[in-house]
Amino acid sequence: MTTDPHPAPADTPDLSVVVPADAGPEALRASAASVLEQTLRHTEAVLVDPGRDSATTRAAAALAERHPGRVRHVTAARGADLRDTGADHARGTWVTFLGPGERLQKDAGRNLLAAALRTGADLVAGTWTRLPAPGEKLPRGAEQAEPAWQRPLHARTRTVGSLTDAPGLVVHDSLVTGCCVRRSLLGPDARPPVRHEEAPPVGDLLFGVRAALAARTVTLIPNIITTHRAAPDPAADAPARIAAAARAARLLARHGHPGLAAARERALLTDHVLPCAAALLRMDRDARARTAERVAPLLAPHLSADALAPLDPVARACLRLLADGDADGARDAAYALANPGTVVSPLTEHAGRVHWRPGGGTADPAADPLDVTELGLQYRPFSQLDLLNTVTRATRVQGRLLLVGRLVLPAHALPDRPEVTATLVLTCRDQPGRRLVLPADDIRYAKDALVWRACADLTRLLGARGVGDRVWDPALTVTAGGETLTTPLFAEPETVRPAGALRARPRLGRLTGDTWQPYVTAHHRLAVCLLGRRRPARLAEKVLHYATHFRPARALRRRLAAVAARRRRLAGQAVKARVYRTLLLRLPVRKGQVVYEAHMGKQYGDSPRAIHEEATRRGLPLRPVWSYADGPDGFPGDARLVRRWSWPYLWALARAQYWVDNQGFPHALDKPRHTTYLQTWHGSAYKRMGFDEARVKTQNDPQRRRLQRAVDRFDHFLIRAPHDADTLGRAYRLDPDKLLPTGYPRNDRLVAAREQHAPRPPLAAALGIPDDREVVLYAPTFRGGPGHKDAELPLDVRRFAEEFGSTHVLLVRSHYMERAALPATEPGTVHDVSGHHDVSELLQLADVLVTDYSSIMFDYALLDRPLIHFAPDLDAYTADRGSYFDLRERAGGPVVDTQDELHEVLARLDEADPHWQAARARFAEEFGAYDTGGAAAAVVDTLFAAHTPRRRPRPCPATRRRPAERTGT
Numbered sequence: 001m002t003t004d005p006h007p008a009p010a011d012t013p014d015l016s017v018v019v020p021a022d023a024g025p026e027a028l029r030a031s032a033a034s035v036l037e038q039t040l041r042h043t044e045a046v047l048v049d050p051g052r053d054s055a056t057t058r059a060a061a062a063l064a065e066r067h068p069g070r071v072r073h074v075t076a077a078r079g080a081d082l083r084d085t086g087a088d089h090a091r092g093t094w095v096t097f098l099g100p101g102e103r104l105q106k107d108a109g110r111n112l113l114a115a116a117l118r119t120g121a122d123l124v125a126g127t128w129t130r131l132p133a134p135g136e137k138l139p140r141g142a143e144q145a146e147p148a149w150q151r152p153l154h155a156r157t158r159t160v161g162s163l164t165d166a167p168g169l170v171v172h173d174s175l176v177t178g179c180c181v182r183r184s185l186l187g188p189d190a191r192p193p194v195r196h197e198e199a200p201p202v203g204d205l206l207f208g209v210r211a212a213l214a215a216r217t218v219t220l221i222p223n224i225i226t227t228h229r230a231a232p233d234p235a236a237d238a239p240a241r242i243a244a245a246a247r248a249a250r251l252l253a254r255h256g257h258p259g260l261a262a263a264r265e266r267a268l269l270t271d272h273v274l275p276c277a278a279a280l281l282r283m284d285r286d287a288r289a290r291t292a293e294r295v296a297p298l299l300a301p302h303l304s305a306d307a308l309a310p311l312d313p314v315a316r317a318c319l320r321l322l323a324d325g326d327a328d329g330a331r332d333a334a335y336a337l338a339n340p341g342t343v344v345s346p347l348t349e350h351a352g353r354v355h356w357r358p359g360g361g362t363a364d365p366a367a368d369p370l371d372v373t374e375l376g377l378q379y380r381p382f383s384q385l386d387l388l389n390t391v392t393r394a395t396r397v398q399g400r401l402l403l404v405g406r407l408v409l410p411a412h413a414l415p416d417r418p419e420v421t422a423t424l425v426l427t428c429r430d431q432p433g434r435r436l437v438l439p440a441d442d443i444r445y446a447k448d449a450l451v452w453r454a455c456a457d458l459t460r461l462l463g464a465r466g467v468g469d470r471v472w473d474p475a476l477t478v479t480a481g482g483e484t485l486t487t488p489l490f491a492e493p494e495t496v497r498p499a500g501a502l503r504a505r506p507r508l509g510r511l512t513g514d515t516w517q518p519y520v521t522a523h524h525r526l527a528v529c530l531l532g533r534r535r536p537a538r539l540a541e542k543v544l545h546y547a548t549h550f551r552p553a554r555a556l557r558r559r560l561a562a563v564a565a566r567r568r569r570l571a572g573q574a575v576k577a578r579v580y581r582t583l584l585l586r587l588p589v590r591k592g593q594v595v596y597e598a599h600m601g602k603q604y605g606d607s608p609r610a611i612h613e614e615a616t617r618r619g620l621p622l623r624p625v626w627s628y629a630d631g632p633d634g635f636p637g638d639a640r641l642v643r644r645w646s647w648p649y650l651w652a653l654a655r656a657q658y659w660v661d662n663q664g665f666p667h668a669l670d671k672p673r674h675t676t677y678l679q680t681w682h683g684s685a686y687k688r689m690g691f692d693e694a695r696v697k698t699q700n701d702p703q704r705r706r707l708q709r710a711v712d713r714f715d716h717f718l719i720r721a722p723h724d725a726d727t728l729g730r731a732y733r734l735d736p737d738k739l740l741p742t743g744y745p746r747n748d749r750l751v752a753a754r755e756q757h758a759p760r761p762p763l764a765a766a767l768g769i770p771d772d773r774e775v776v777l778y779a780p781t782f783r784g785g786p787g788h789k790d791a792e793l794p795l796d797v798r799r800f801a802e803e804f805g806s807t808h809v810l811l812v813r814s815h816y817m818e819r820a821a822l823p824a825t826e827p828g829t830v831h832d833v834s835g836h837h838d839v840s841e842l843l844q845l846a847d848v849l850v851t852d853y854s855s856i857m858f859d860y861a862l863l864d865r866p867l868i869h870f871a872p873d874l875d876a877y878t879a880d881r882g883s884y885f886d887l888r889e890r891a892g893g894p895v896v897d898t899q900d901e902l903h904e905v906l907a908r909l910d911e912a913d914p915h916w917q918a919a920r921a922r923f924a925e926e927f928g929a930y931d932t933g934g935a936a937a938a939v940v941d942t943l944f945a946a947h948t949p950r951r952r953p954r955p956c957p958a959t960r961r962r963p964a965e966r967t968g969t
Contacts, residue, residue, distance in 0.1 A: 014042040015109045016095045018086030021049040023100030025059035040109035045071045048082040087186045096180035108225040112180045115219045119159045122215035126225035128178035133231045159219045171263040175208020178225035205244035234275035241272040242298045280331040284494045292327035299323045313372040317356045320369035344388040346448035347410040376824025382413045383483035391491040394499040400457045407450040418481035424454040429471040458516045459503045466512025470530040491526040511540040577668040584654035589674040593623040597661035601629030601644040605838035606662045607680035610745035614936040620947045625652045634837045667710040679714045683855025688882035690731035721929040745936035750862045777846035779813040781854035798823045805829035861924040866913045867893035892923030
C-alpha cells in the first residue's frame with residue numbers, strides 16, 4: 001500500500017461531499033441521503049445553500065440538525081460559487097462534488113478512498129450516469145445513460161502520471177462529477193489553481209481540467225460513482241459550453257498539451273455543438289432562429305479544417321450551416337444525421353464534386369465543409385434515394401385533412417423532368433398490411449423540389465375498427481420515369497397544429513373513439529391517432545382504465561407476466577439442452593439421417609455442402625437435414641430444413657446417424673452413442689487456436705473441460721496438409737487416428753478450375769461484371785468477439801473505386817460473423833457479396849484476392865492466381881492472438897501495410913506477379929498438400945461406406961501425386 005503523503009488528523013472525515021442546494025428540497029434530500037447511506041462511514045455532507053429558496057433552506061437546516069457531525073449547512077455569499085464555498089468548508093482529506101440532484105452509489109466513497117490510499121494519487125475518477133435527454137432512446141430496461149466515450153476510458157483500474165496516457169479525462173467532460181480530489185489540491189498553492197471564479201456551467205466544466213493538470217497522478221477506476229446527473233439542455237447551455245471548451249483548450253495548450261487542446265476542440269463539436277443542432281428539431285421557428293443567432297458567432301472560430309476532417313460529411317455541413325446562422329438548414333442536416341442516408345438538400349454538382357447547396361465549392365474541395373461527394377448520393381437512382389418530404393401546410397378544409405408538402409429533389413435525380421404522379425398512403429402502425437391509398441390532388445416541379453397537395457377525408461375513408469388500429473402513418477408515393485419512391489412526411493408541431501381535430505367513425509362505435517388527431521411523432525414525422533374527446537368515449541376510456549388497473553386486474557397482469565416469463569425460460573437453450581440430454585438422447589437412431597451445418601447455420605456452403613452434393617449426385621439412400629440460423633433462403637430444396645436450436649433441430653440431432661459440420665455443433669449438446677461426427681473444419685491455422693490460445697489458457701478449469709468435451713465428440717477431423725496435424729490436431733488435442741488426410745471437399749472445384757482453366761462462372765453475369773474488368777475479391781478476417789458486430793473495414797472502398805473503378809470490379813466479402821456497411825460508389829464498381837452462401841464460387845470468380853491473414857488465403861493459393869495480403873494491423877494482431885508462422889516470410893504474395901502500397905502493387909501487378917509464382921506454389925504445397933481434387937469423393941467413401949455400393953476402393957488423396965509430379969515438373 002502506498003503511504004499517503006498528506007496525513008490528516010484522526011478526527012478528520014475521510015471524504016467531504018459538497019452538495020449544492022439549488023435544485024429544490026426534494027433533490028437536496030435525495031443527494032444528502034446518498035451521502036448518509038455510504039458504506040464509508042466517516043463521510044460528511046456539506047450542503048451549500050445559495051439562500052434563494054426558503055423551502056430548500058429549511059430542508060438543509062433540518063438535515064443538519066437531524067444528523068449533526070455528518071451534515072453541515074453552509075450559506076454561500078451572494079454571487080459566490082457554490083463549489084468553491086463548499087471546498088472552503090470541507091474538512092475531509094478528500095473532497096468530491098455532486099451536481100444538483102446527483103446521488104452517490106452506495107459504495108462510491110469506499111471505492112474512491114481505497115483507490116486513493118492504494119495508489120497515493122491526487123485525483124481518483126470513476127464513472128457516472130445521467131438522466132436521458134428529451135427524445136433520447138435508451139437500451140431496454142435502462143433508466144439512465146452513460147457517455148459513449150466513458151467506458152473505454154475506465155475499462156480497468158490504472159494510475160497515470162501524464163494526461164496523454166488517458167486523454168479522455170480532459171478531452172471530454174469526464175471530471176464534471178464522479179471523482180474526488182485531495183483537499184490540499186484545492187488550496188491557493190495548487191498550480192494551476194483549481195479554484196475558479198466562473199459561473200456554472202463554465203466553472204464546472206473547467207474545474208475537472210484544472211484539477212487534472214494540478215494532480216501529480218490520477219487513478220481511474222471502473223466503478224460507477226455518481227448517478228442521476230441532470231439531462232443536458234444542449235440548446236440552452238451551448239454558448240456557455242462552447243466558451244468553456246475553448247478556455248479549456250487554451251488552458252491545455254498553455255500547460256504544454258497542444259495535442260490535447262486540439263482534441264478538446266474536436267470534442268467540442270461532437271459533444272456539445274452537434275447535440276445543439278439536434279435540439280433544433282424540437283424547436284419552433286423563432287426558438288431555432290434565436291439559438292442559431294447565439295451560437296453562430298461563438299462557433300465560427302472552431303471550424304478549422306483539422307477539426308472538421310474526422311467528421312461525417314453531413315456533420316460537417318450541419319456545423320457549417322449553424323455557424324452561418326442558417327437555422328432551418330442546420331435543422332435539416334440534423335434530421336439527416338438522425339436518419340442516415342436521407343437527402344435534405346438539393347445537392348448540386350460542380351467540377352465533379354457534389355455540394356450541399358447551390359453556390360458551394362472552394363478552391364480546395366477537400367476543405368469545403370459543404371462538399372458531400374464522398375456520400376456517393378450522386379450514384380443512387382431516384383427510386384433508391386431517401387428524400388426529405390416536408391409538410392409545409394396542414395389544415396382542415398370542409399372536414400377533410402389538407403396536406404401540402406415539398407419533396408426535395410437533388411439535381412441528378414430526375415434531370416429530364418419526366419411526367420410525375422403521386423399517391424398518399426396511410427399505413428396502420430400495428431398492422432402494416434392495412435393501408436388506405438388516396439390519389440394526390442396535385443404534384444408539380446418547382447425549383448429544386450417537387451411540390452404536392454393531397455386532401456384526405458379521414459372521417460369517411462379511414463375505416464378503423466377502433467381497437468388495435470388507432471395510429472396511422474401517412475407517406476407519399478411518387479412515380480416518375482418508371483421509378484417509384486415512397487417517403488415519410490417530416491413535420492413540425494407548429495405546422496400541424498392548425499389542422500385541429502377531425503371527426504371519426506370507427507367501426508366498433510364511438511365508444512372506442514370519435515376524433516382523428518394529426519400530431520408529430522418523436523421522430524418528427526406526421527401521424528394521425530384515434531382519440532376519445534367527447535363524453536361517451538371519455539367515459540368508456542375511464543371504465544376501461546379502471547377495469548385494467550384495479551387490484552384483481554393488476555394481479556392478473558402479474559400472473560400473465562409470470563406465465564410469459566416461464567414460457568420464455570422453457571423455450572430457452574438451457575431447458576432445451578436439459579431435455580435433449582435426459583430424453584431425446586434415448587431415442588433410437590434413424591438410419592441414414594445426416595445433419596449438416598455450415599458456420600453455425602449461417603450459410604449453405606463450405607465442405608458440408610460439397611459432401612452433401614456428392615452424396616446426392618451418387619443417389620445414396622440418405623436422409624439429409626440442414627440447419628439454418630437466420631432464414632431458410634438459399635438452403636437446398638432436396639433436404640429437410642430445421643432452425644438451429646429449435647425442437648426439430650434437437651430431434652434431428654438426437655436421431656441422426658451422422659453429424660457433419662465445419663465449426664461445431666452447440667457445445668451443450670452431447671453426441672448420441674449411435675452417431676458418427678465428421679468435423680470438416682473451416683480453414684488451416686495461422687493464428688493460435690484451441691488450447692494454444694492465450695484466452696483459453698487463462699480460462700478456469702471448468703471452461704477448459706467444456707471445450708475438451710466438445711472436441712472429444714469428433715470421430716473424424718479433416719486436414720489438408722501436415723501443417724494442420726501439427727497445429728489444429730495438437731491445439732485441439734485430437735487423437736491422430738481421427739485425422740483424415742483427404743483435403744477439404746470445398747476445394748475440389750478450385751483444383752478443377754486451376755487444372756481445366758475454366759471460364760468465369762455464371763456469377764459474373766449475375767453481378768453484371770463486364771468481361772474486360774479485373775475482379776478483385778476483398779475478404780478480411782474476423783477481428784471482434786462473439787456475435788454479430790459492425791465491421792470497420794481497413795480498406796477505403798471509396799478510394800479504391802475512384803482509382804481502379806474503370807478497370808477493376810471490387811467484391812467485398814465481410815466475415816460471416818460481421819456486417820460491413822459499404823459507402824455508395826459509382827454503379828458497377830463495388831459489390832457487397834457478404835450474403836453469398838458459398839465463398840468457393842467467389843474465389844473462382846476472383847482474378848486477384850486481397851485479404852489480411854484470413855485462412856481464405858490457403859484456399860485461394862490453389863488457383864495459382866495473384867494473392868495480396870493487406871494487413872495494416874498484422875503485428876498488433878499476431879502480438880495479441882499469436883501465430884504459428886511468420887506470414888511475411890512464408891506468404892504466397894506481397895504483404896503490404898498501407899493502402900498506398902496496395903494500390904501500387906495492383907497498378908503493376910502484371911509485371912510483379914511472375915516473381916511471386918514460385919512462392920505461391922510453395923505456399924499451396926505447404927498448406928494444401930492433400931487438396932488434389934478428390935476430397936468429397938474420398939470423404940463420402942469413408943463416412944457413408946455402409947450406404948455406398950461395393951466397388952473398387954478409391955485411393956486416399958493424401959497418397960496421390962500432385963499434378964506437377966505427374967507431369968514430371
